[in-house]
Amino acid sequence: MNPHTDPLSELVDWLGLRGRMDLHCLFGEDWAAPHEAIGPWRAPFHIVLRGRCELWLPESRTLVPLEEGSLVILPRGSAHVLRTAGLQGEGRAIRLRTGELLDLKTNLKRPEKADTDILCGEFEFPGRRRSVLLEALPEPMVIAFADRPGFAWLEGLVRLMAEEIAQQRAGAGAIVAQLSGTLFTLAVRAHLETKPELTGVLGLMASPRLAPGLRAMLTQPQEPWTVASLAERCHLSRATFAREFTRRVGTGPLEFLTTLRMELASRLLAQGGQGAQDTASIAEAVGYRSEAAFNRAFARHAGITPGRFRRAGAGKMEP
Known part of the structure; x- marks a missing residue:
């Protein structure tokens, strides 16, 4: 663990994140684009470059208006529909055209006349059994970056991606x-900056009083932390630290520490190649002196032994 790494960077690194853009949508009037559920370890995203539309999540019966210059991510991969605002019915037929860099969906004979321009892609988090970061994110997570001067960095990234897709120069893919x-990381950071009332690990990141305790857990998971020693890191009494931590996260500090340790262990077990650690070394790295005790804790967390987890392969794990 790098002691100078911030909590968000550390947790994103644990995810083994892979991102890709795979679809360009150019729509005229009256359209609806349904998307099947693909979660929990795949998260679709959509970027509204031009126009406006709405997002409908049938399972939670949630309707979200999306303005031009918005990014929406579904961290748990829920089924959803992007559609013309207020659309009644199925809308005009959408055709799929195969492209060199991205496939194109459109309901127009001349897509260049489109009112709505959307880029769609997907984040993958292979080999996960649990992620405290993903669990803390809302479903959906919407970042409206166009009208916020402070998010110019996010808008700049989106425009660069759109330009690469439009020009299709060497290396664009x-x-x-x-x-x-x-x-993904920029979107989570923007969410942290726009939502003052956060829970879970995001609540810890946003709390100046509790963040030192989180940082200690992440950078030194092998240490024999107690509630008292973590409270000391935060310059709080044991009782105050435990109370505020539980209010933010919903579980006690040591229970949360165990979850973090098992999440890190999953990441280390999933790493293949010559640099892969043996189970005993991983147990020690996440704070267990006994390999047997680590095996029991991991099995409770993941529902599978460390050995079977490793043999299954990170890319083949079932949720």
Whole structure:
């Protein structure tokens, strides 16, 4: 663990995030584009470059208006529909055209006349059994960046991606894929800056009083932390620290620490190649002196032993 890494960077690194852009949508009037559920470890995203539309989540019966210059991410991959605002019925037929860089969906004979321009992609988090970061994000997470001067950096990234897609110059595919991964971290950071009442690990990040405790857990998970020693890091009494931590997260500090340790262990177990650690080394890295005790804790967390988890392969794990 790098002691100078901030909590968001550390948790994103644990996700093993892969991002990609795979669809360009150009729509005229009266359209509806349904998307099936793909979660929990795949998260679709949509960027409204031009026009406006609405997002409908049938399971939660949530309707969200989306303005031009908005990014929407569904961290848990819920089924959803993007559509013309106020549309009644199915709308005009949408055709799919295969493209060199991105496929195109449109309901127009001349897509260049479109009123609505949307880029669609997906984030993947392979080999996950749990992520405290994903669990803390709302479904959906909407970032309206066009009208916020403070989010010029996010808008700049989106415009760069759109320009690469439009120009299709050499290396555009690799550039867009790499920027798609960056987009996730920037979106979470923007969410942190716009939502003062946060829960879970985001609530800890946003709390100046509790953040030092979170940072200690992430950078030194092998240490024999107690509630008292974590409270000391935060310059709080044991009782005050435990109370505020539980109010923010919903669980006690040591229970949360165990979850973080098991999440890190999943990441280390999923790493293949010559640099892969053995189970005993991973147990020690996440604070267990006994490999047997680590095996029991991991099985309770993941429903599978560390050995079976590793043999299954990160990219083949079931949720």
